[in-house]
Amino acid sequence: MPKSMITVQRHILEQERAHPHATGELTGLLWDLTIAAKVISHQVNRGGLADIFGETGESNVTGDLVRRLDSIAQDTIYRAMDHGGHLCVMVSEENPDIIPIPAKFPKGPYVLLYDPLDGSSNIEANVSIGTIFSVHRRISSSGDGTLGDCLQRGSEQIAAGYFLYGSSTMIVYTTGQGVYGFTLEPSIGEFILSHERIVIPRKGKYYSINEGNVAAWDEPTRRYIEYLKQKDTATGRPYSLRYIGSLVADFHRTLLYGGVFLYPADCSNPQKPKPKLRLLYEVAPMAFIMDQAGGAATTGTQNVLDIQPNSLHDRVPVVMGSTQDVGIYRKFCTDSNRPPANLASHTC
Ligand code: FBP
Secondary structure, eight states: OOSOOOBHHHHHHHHHHTSTTOOSHHHHHHHHHHHHHHHHHHHHHHGGGTTOOSEEEEEOTTSOEEEHHHHHHHHHHHHHHSSSSSEEEEEETTOSSOEEOOTTSOOOSEEEEEEEEETGGGGGGTOOEEEEEEEEEOOSOSSSOOHHHHOOOGGGOSEEEEEEESSSEEEEEESSSOEEEEEEETTTTEEEEEEOSOOOOSSOSEEEOOGGGGGGSOHHHHHHHHHHTSOOTTTSSOOEEOOOSOHHHHHHHHHHHOOEEEEOOBOSSTTSOBOOSBIIIIIHHHHHHHHHTTOEEESSSSBGGGOOOOSTTOBOOEEEEOHHHHHHHHHHHHOSSOOOSOGGGOOO
């Protein structure tokens, strides 16, 4: 018998009731999204038994090879979300342009931006992967949504979350009233409340970065990682490295245990730094969740939630996690000498 009997649908409904002008549209939108995630979770769990491995032979707009599961997830989410009347437009990592709602279906007040299958390069190795989503209120008045509706700052998000397809399947989400986690109870096919009001520790003991890219890091990042490898005055031990290579999995661990996740830009050519992760459907939703859990997310010089997107597939460098750990990174980026002695006082 599950510890709690609160389903994610019930929870979304109650969260929306807290908003005086609630229309039930957001509840309907998130509801439909959980249906799509259950279908994807079922496919992922069957792994090598289901015909989901391998590539489609195509590349997406950001140059990644499209894996079969990427397009299955893309198709599943599109078909779950196109007819509910909650959306006016969608944006996906797998589509170069905005995705209009078919003419035959009603248009709604919201914009959905999503990464249908994050970390897909890990699927065949049975490593945790996920789906990331971000919801904005439309700014255009009515009818089909526009590019302008999609290019909004992270601070304008009204909901964000991810589905984690791992040893269990979870949804972690926020509507700006804290962060909650629900675990899929396979015996009844319902997402049940398992993590109430997630708050990230102020300081962690793990750092998460692809150290294989060290030669391409900028100086502050190199010095910050060197700094984390020294004995920490509080624990007497250096920080430990934890890196899965699946953003959702690395983020989820950081959120629960504390510490810092970094994906800095490739600065091999300092004049042209090349970030990897996408702002609208990877970094901004994770930054909103981190902010709502009492953590922080920065590019090194700017709060991620303040960035104005210019195009659908913009990429940004990101360092996110516990406020103290992120605060020290910012010091390395803004203070050209070395971090201050009294570390405890610094947050981002
Ligand atoms: P997609 O799989 O959605 O393209 O995501 C990119 C990603 O796989 C992230 O999940 C992960 O954090 C990162 O790239 C891993 O990159 P790298 O292999 O360079 O460390």
